[in-house]
Amino acid sequence: MTMHPDLPADAFSLQRLYHWERHAPSRITLTQPMGGGVVKEFTWSEVADQVRRIAAHLKAQGWEPGSKVAILSKNCAWWLMSDLAIWMAGYVSVPLYPTLAPETIHHILTHSEARACFVGKLDGWEHMKSGVPADLPCIAYPLSPPDAVASYDGWEAICSRTAPMAGEPTRDPDDLATIIYTSGTTGLPKGVMHSFGNFTWAVDRGTRSRILMTQSDRMLSYLPLAHVVERTLVEHGWLKSGMHLYFAESLDTFTADMQRARPTLFFSVPRLWVKFQHGVHHKLPAAKLDRLLSIPIIGGLIRRKILRTLGLDQCRWAAGGAAPMPIELLAWYRRLGLPINEGYGMTENLALSHITEAGKNQEGTVGPAYDDVEHRIDPATGEIQMRSQALMLGYYKEPELTRAAYTPDGWLRTGDKGDIDNLGLLRITGRVKDLFKTSKGKYVAPAPIEDRLVMHEALEACVVTGANLGQPLGIAMLNAETVASLPKDAVQAELEASLIRHLDAINARLDPHEQLACLVAVTSAWTVDNDLITPTFKVKRNRIEDVYARHYETWVASGRKVIWLVG
Template identity: 60%
Template sequence: MTPAPSSSLALQRLYHWERTTPDRTAFTQPMGGGLLKEFTWKDVVDESRRMAAFLKQQGFEPGARIAILSKNCAWWLMSDFAIWMAGYVSVPLYPTLAAGTIAQILQHSEARLLFVGKLDDWEAMRPGVPPGMPCVSYALSPDSVRERVDMRWDEIVARTLPLPGSPLREGSELATIVYTSGTTGMPKGVMQTFGAFAWAIESGLKRISVGSDTRMLSYLPLAHVAERALVEHGQLATGMHVFFAESLDTFARDLQRARPTVFFSVPRLWVKFQQGIHAHMPPQRLERLLKIPLAGRFLRRKILKALGLDQCQFAAGGAAPMPPDLLRWYTSLGLNIIEVYGMTENCGISHATLADMKRPGTVGLPYEGVESRIDPQSGEVQVRHGALMLGYYKEPELSAAAFTADGWLHTGDKGNLEEDGCLRITGRVKDLFKTSKGKYVSPAPIEDKLVTNPVVEACCVVGANYPQPFALLMLNAAAAAKSRDAAGRAALEDAMANHLMSVNHELDPHEQLETLILMTEPWTVENGLITPTFKVKRGVLEKRYDAQFDAWTSGGRKIVWAT
């Protein structure tokens, strides 16, 4: 694999926009109360230069780690640019982490300074920040942050002269340590270079049409590699216009404001969009109307405009499997969702489907330059290309174990190749479990079928050493509320019993589910049951509830309510 040319590296691209389009808007940032602040490329680079000069004044050693704890905003990206200009390495933290995890990452990375920005619960997070650690707040940091953090971005920028010249970083230099979202324990620090991100975005842009007229709404955590690559490095590569979301409550308005031409989301949000539409129009009626030529065209435009996606030219889903029926439903609206597949360790670049190649249930073909293979013994998907990680920070043994002897990355995913070359993910290598009958069960395909029911927010199929597998289902908020009265609970039980029968009809006998356990308590990042990217922590769920498994699965009941 050939490294990316130096001109494609992040800082070179940043200086290019400063030089060639200084007055063009780069960011649109909500400031609260309906106010917006626009940053031109000149503004972005000027503030980044001033903060870089401040960081260098602190006297940190070259390559020092500087952490960012904030929701997405203009200052998040300017912090990253400043860190790079100053010769340091950025360490992004998810803005929903518990204090204990924050403490682990800051200690493990040996971070020297922390940017503290937009947060919902700083008081709960603050105990994770070591006493005496220098912190810088943003203009959008809540009062609880600004009252306790002495250094403020705006004040630093106002009194500090910009860093002169155009300091550069080599492609082989470490750009960032991205801590994985940790479905299986302590997050691991994935080390990625400037060259890896450059290779990834160049390969990705050969598949995705993005240019200077592109509009994107940034709302998925920038601490995640997908948002980092597509938004940050995608913008540096193309000069596109990035809008930021203000809050969950204003998300619909944020979408309407941005009217993104490129929109990426996780399956959970695509499902919520669908549920919102069905709340206004029953699925059967919508399906009938869409089949009427004139009415169907009008209705499609109306629905997409209501979602803020009427200008969307490229829609994508990832981070978890997209149910095939959901993909087909959006196609019926005229929105072809591309399914993308990747991981932090390969800079998010591996496979994606094609808009003109309808292959629901697969993750499509490899990006240009990506090699992929299926291990004949384990069935594991393995990849190799120019954007693989250097390794895990301070973990030489884990780093070595992440690669095969001939340099291929272990993805941990099981899969198979279709006749047309498309990759189908069939589960996780380590998620396979054996029932007491000696049969192996792969939970992921069963979970894909379970979440097609609109009341199921998330699910987890378990059953190691039990005669048959069974499933834990988290109900959405509306269903949980409905379950509080006897009639609503009875209706839900009937509906889920029918859903169980329908799912089991599609499964082999050894995979068929014995019981569905319905849960109304949300699975959240805060209670440790999902990751910040909404992946279920299978091991944590099993450990929390395994003492109740025997009681739940005894008696032959098909539907059980967790208590």
């Protein structure tokens, strides 16, 4: 592969696009599935040309500089090009998760004062479209829902009739680049404001020593680009390194998407890493896999075959984040020859806070802080606090919330509890506000218990709760495969016995006041639509309490270790 000139260190997002447009115009940089096994590839020259045409169209609308333009779409090539076009036109992008309820969509579009919205690749558009104000100008992508294509101006039509914007328009590092609405576990989402300088500083520090990216790398973009990690790591990592990005088509094609991309860099949330593991165990039970891996030659063959099946045989850097990674899960992947780095961050700091160092076993922690990131623990509350040059400009239209997010001396309050060891490694122990007290007057930190509980192959997500009860309890959502097997009584009896063994093993490692009185197995899905999880699969504890709290005392009083909540 021809290597092109390195990017200037001080280049910002648009300058990075212009760099690749000049120095690698014919190089393929985006691969987009179009359905039916067909893909569309974009060179840097084609990306820049379409960005320039859409930017010229947006600029022609005559909106004042800094106007907001929204993007509502699943990940695709046009998502990235929309973002760049918005910036090139002098505006601010507002990404929306492609799974939001119509009420939330309406709130974000009106709160941000969006002047237009790109409506792209979506699965639930029929349900979502009522959230888009009828008078809001919209632009449809080639893969948009049919009625969106019919109702709105089209991307391809705009490109065909609009001359590309000339020159190399730039933005100031202090300019507002985007407003990322957090998928918070409580209340309405807040609009986190970040500048171009924030992104440049974050991706430069991230790729300088911890996440080495090159033009030869490949990534699969599938986690929502509206999320801060995908935005910083994938979008801005792509612009900095000039790598080749692939996009996932759907959940049904994810295996084929992974095989097409064969990513060299791969990030995922713990939930997917667990699903990968369960998929392997479904074909090769854990006990048998352990035996095979212990045989020198056969073990090596098995490792390579599993990683090749997952599409991760060429992955040289893997990471997890957005929620804690269970230590047992990290150890399992390390035994396969794929060590997973665990990262920690939040929207307010562009996800650039901590990550474990490649080649070092720092399991149980999220590693040391990134270069030039400061961290400390509040001695009074145990809260993790940090500061860097990637901190948000504030919450859009929320000065009081912005002030509350910082300490008087300018450190960001993360809301997480933790401790820092003598090597500078950060260990997260829970949320400041997630601790609850049982009726015995003892505090329980739910996060470490949940890490162990969710490791059962039948469970998709879980919560440990029980404020003011004699003992805490666990509530767990069964995965779809398990729910499908439940009508058979023998299967349910076998699963219940397995869950009891799992519960007993967890309780054996807990202090008496932490031990779970029972496990409630829920067969109905926790989804974004029923407001029980966020778009990044974090369980909304307050909503779990709203739905289930009235049953807690009855469940605990029943004396049963597993309680079935069907339907």
